[in-house]
Amino acid sequence: MSTFLGITTDDQGRKHAMEPCLEPCPIERGMRVLGGKWKGSILWHLKDGPVRFNDLARQLGGASKKMVTQRLRELEEAGLVTREVVSDRPIAVVYKITDFGKTTLDFLETLKHWVEKHQI
Amino acid sequence: MSTFLGITTDDQGRKHAMEPCLEPCPIERGMRVLGGKWKGSILWHLKDGPVRFNDLARQLGGASKKMVTQRLRELEEAGLVTREVVSDRPIAVVYKITDFGKTTLDFLETLKHWVEKHQI
DNA sequence: ATACCTGGTTACTAAAAGTAAACTGGTTGA
DNA sequence: TCAACCAGTTTACTTTTAGTAACCAGGTAT
Numbered sequence A, B: 001m002s003t004f005l006g007i008t009t010d011d012q013g014r015k016h017a018m019e020p021c022l023e024p025c026p027i028e029r030g031m032r033v034l035g036g037k038w039k040g041s042i043l044w045h046l047k048d049g050p051v052r053f054n055d056l057a058r059q060l061g062g063a064s065k066k067m068v069t070q071r072l073r074e075l076e077e078a079g080l081v082t083r084e085v086v087s088d089r090p091i092a093v094v095y096k097i098t099d100f101g102k103t104t105l106d107f108l109e110t111l112k113h114w115v116e117k118h119q120i
Numbered sequence C: 001a002t003a004c005c006t007g008g009t010t011a012c013t014a015a016a017a018g019t020a021a022a023c024t025g026g027t028t029g030a
Numbered sequence D: 001t002c003a004a005c006c007a008g009t010t011t012a013c014t015t016t017t018a019g020t021a022a023c024c025a026g027g028t029a030t
Helices: A026-034 A039-046 A053-059 A065-077 A105-117 B026-034 B039-046 B053-059 B065-077 B105-117
Strands: A002-004 A007-009 A015-017 A081-087 A092-097 B002-004 B007-009 B015-017 B081-087 B092-097
Touching: A026 A039, A026 B039, A026 B105, A039 A053, A039 A065, A039 A081, A039 A092, A039 A105, A039 B026, A053 A065, A053 A092, A065 A081, A105 B026, A105 B105, B026 B039, B039 B053, B039 B065, B039 B081, B039 B092, B039 B105, B053 B065, B053 B092, B065 B081
Parallel strands: none
Antiparallel strands: A002 A007, A007 A015, A081 A092, B002 B007, B007 B015, B081 B092
16 A cells, blocks of 8 residues: 555555545636636726626627626626626616635636736 | 727727637636646656655555656656656656656645645 | 556547527618 | 617527537646
């Protein structure tokens, strides 16, 4: 019976992971919330104040409206942004980053720095 | 002609984004390199030293071998990990994080902290 | 022989990402 | 009044990615 780097080999030579990420590890769970395509960008674009739906879609240029809607719904569900109908007739909706959403900005900034530093 | 939060409205009332992320902004580009499913986890699991293919697959428990192979190839292409055949007959392959790969650990740690702090 | 180990590949299905177009309803300008 | 835009979606559809399970070649241990 031996152990090396989190892998156990039993007396029959069978190997087993000691701490398998059976249920996804923190990094993976985090990526599922923030790693979806466009999610980071949306949060980043909301950091300076509320933005209306179409303005957001335009700034994200490259993401279709459907994608933007879909990501916004997910971010809303995760409590990172809120949707607010500002006026009916003519309809106007703004999306705002929540206080909780703002806690991700550190992380996004780290990513941005990394990308810029290494010319990704 | 007016400007508000990066959106220009021309004298005809047509709106345009001033700095659209026409080609994906840093956050988006970074996510395309690090945000794929399992990529972060793989880098994280390699941080303490070289790991063999099957050990990695076991530790990631939940990712199939095909997924692990595929992500490793992408990380290799991005210069974040290296593949090394350590012995032929019996075959043994180890994956190592590169110096460049190590520059992502800050970012991954920030993510991990965020997830743990907010019980994601 | 049998059953496991190694590091993959193959063939296939399910889920996610993506597009372009349509829709309801309102405003603007000629 | 009519066309041409605005708003914020939704629909129908295609493409890409993620995912599973089975298999393979070559080797070792019982």
